Amino acid sequence: MAASRPAKVTAAAPAAAAVPLLSIVGLSAWYGELRAIWDVSLDIHAGDVLAIIGANGAGKSTLLKSITGLMNRGAAAHTRGRVELGGRRLDALDTGQIVDAGVTLVPEGRRLFARMSVEDNLLAGAFLPRVRPLAQRRLAEMYRLFPKLAERRLQVVSQMSGGEQQMVAIARALMSQPRLVLFDELSLGLAPAVVDDIYRKVAEIHAQGTTCVIVEQDMKRALAVANRVCVMLEGAIVLEGTPATLSEAQITAAYFGTER
Numbered sequence: 001m002a003a004s005r006p007a008k009v010t011a012a013a014p015a016a017a018a019v020p021l022l023s024i025v026g027l028s029a030w031y032g033e034l035r036a037i038w039d040v041s042l043d044i045h046a047g048d049v050l051a052i053i054g055a056n057g058a059g060k061s062t063l064l065k066s067i068t069g070l071m072n073r074g075a076a077a078h079t080r081g082r083v084e085l086g087g088r089r090l091d092a093l094d095t096g097q098i099v100d101a102g103v104t105l106v107p108e109g110r111r112l113f114a115r116m117s118v119e120d121n122l123l124a125g126a127f128l129p130r131v132r133p134l135a136q137r138r139l140a141e142m143y144r145l146f147p148k149l150a151e152r153r154l155q156v157v158s159q160m161s162g163g164e165q166q167m168v169a170i171a172r173a174l175m176s177q178p179r180l181v182l183f184d185e186l187s188l189g190l191a192p193a194v195v196d197d198i199y200r201k202v203a204e205i206h207a208q209g210t211t212c213v214i215v216e217q218d219m220k221r222a223l224a225v226a227n228r229v230c231v232m233l234e235g236a237i238v239l240e241g242t243p244a245t246l247s248e249a250q251i252t253a254a255y256f257g258t259e260r
């Protein structure tokens with residue numbers, strides 16, 4: 001990888017003095033010797049739906065893993081920089097503590113407990129002491145949000161379709177009642193009608209007050225739902241703005257790194 005990164009272009013004026021919900025300052029991340037994130041700074045405000053787009057290997061998943069403590073695994077993977085939620089440092093915490101603070105990840109590939117039921121997967125999202133007393137209430141709320149999961153609550157997850165499994169993964173992440181939820185590859189591999197359904201759910205989740213970050217291959221879908229967008233290229237954010245202020249050509253050029 002090159003030693004210098006392209007500079008970030010910000011198309012929209014930054015939001016006036018509002019305190020961000022999540023603030024990332026000078027974040028870098030490594031897998032051993034490989035530096036996957038280069039000095040990323042980004043503010044996410046309460047109520048945002050932020051779309052992060054970028055080609056394969058651009059560093060999208062690594063950024064989400066860095067926010068959620070999954071890169072703090074000793075020498076094999078590590079980060080440098082600050083991540084703060086409402087002014088509280090997250091970057092030295094482990095994943096459980098970060099979930100407890102209010103940030104959860106719906107990971108790429110879902111990472112469900114395939115041989116367990118829907119309900120046991122959801123309850124696994126409520127393992128923290130803060131959340132455990134809320135588990136039954138949250139379960140009922142998740143079944144209201146996803147009636148299909150209520151019908152299938154005792155079904156083993158491996159016997160479900162990709163779309164259903166994605167709903168289980170989303171509901172599991174929401175069990176801890178996060179303030180911020182990060183969706184990695186929200187619609188990858190799902191049929192268009194299923195994707196419509198998933199996006200309707202995300203809109204509902206957002207309307208209920210949860211701030212959302214969506215990593216998405218499908219640029220059009222992401223831009224349709226987001227109020228902010230950033231494009232990653234080779235481990236850096238190279239373009240940031242709103243879907244209203246950025247043209248598709250600008251975004252595409254940033255995605256492929258053809259405009260410097």
Ligand SMILES: Nc1ncnc2c1ncn2[C@@H]1O[C@H](COP(=O)(O)OP(=O)(O)OP(=O)(O)O)[C@@H](O)[C@H]1O
Nearest residue numbers: 031034036054055056057058059060061062063108
């Ligand atoms: N576990 C790992 N060990 C070593 N290198 C990794 C690991 N995971 C990712 N990388 C490398 O880090 C860089 C960023 O990868 P990352 O998975 O964050 O990209 P991405 O934007 O999520 O890509 P995709 O669209 O394919 O999911 C790539 O060069 C990738 O090869």
Ligand SMILES: [Mg+2]
Nearest residue numbers: 060061062108
């Ligand atoms: Mg990824």
